[in-house]
Amino acid sequence: KPDWVGYVHILLGYGPNCARQSGEYLTLEGQVGPSGMGWAILGGRDLDGDQIDDLVLGAPHAVIGGNVSGLFFAILGAELAALQAADMFRPLVNGSLDPDELIPWPVDLSTSEAHFGPRGQVNIRSGVSGRPNTNGSWSIERFGSALTWVPGIGDHGVGVAVGSHRQDIGTADNAGEIIIYEWVDDPDNGKHFQVKGRMVGDTKVPNGAFGSNLTGGTVNGLPTVGVGAPWASPQDVEDQVQNGAGYLLKMR
16 A cells, blocks of 8 residues: 555444443545555534534545545434444454554545445535645645535534645745635535635745634634644744744634
């Protein structure tokens, strides 16, 4: 396998006070070269309003259209539940993943569908790719390397912020950006991610890496995203070059 293919292990909870007394897991494997699938993972929130928590994965090394643009995508919880019902999860061995029985289901990131072997498949819902750098010294902008839930937006009350900390902005290499997506139920185009807003890092000094780290929440009732830029340089402070900066972005 190429380097940076990426694996994601989904473990079903178990214990003496749970409905399930022993552990089961499913391993997803990124395909199409060094995708880095699983670099960032979100779970525990319901994107599509069916009362089942969904999974969002980042693959910042994925090659889209010949460029290492990166992507992120959602696998809906109802589809993962269908995989469990189809007996596609495997039992833990002595409480651990069994390396001799680690048979991953491939996720083909080059198409609109994630294929999980001969017994079924799960759609990648509205996979979104980054945009290629045009002038930077780095060819990988790392779109999908940071993810966070953003409450209070979208048709079901939650969206996703995606970091791309090596994105070139104008002539500033690796300035970085984040894009916020809301989930919409469009009667004409189906359920999908839709851009809510885009914020870019400081372009006065290169290499700020805006969007390296993200956290979402609410401040005074407003959807808010905290953004890290570990190599940013505060404006008009010459002796504080690349000391880093943090931003709190509130959406109105």
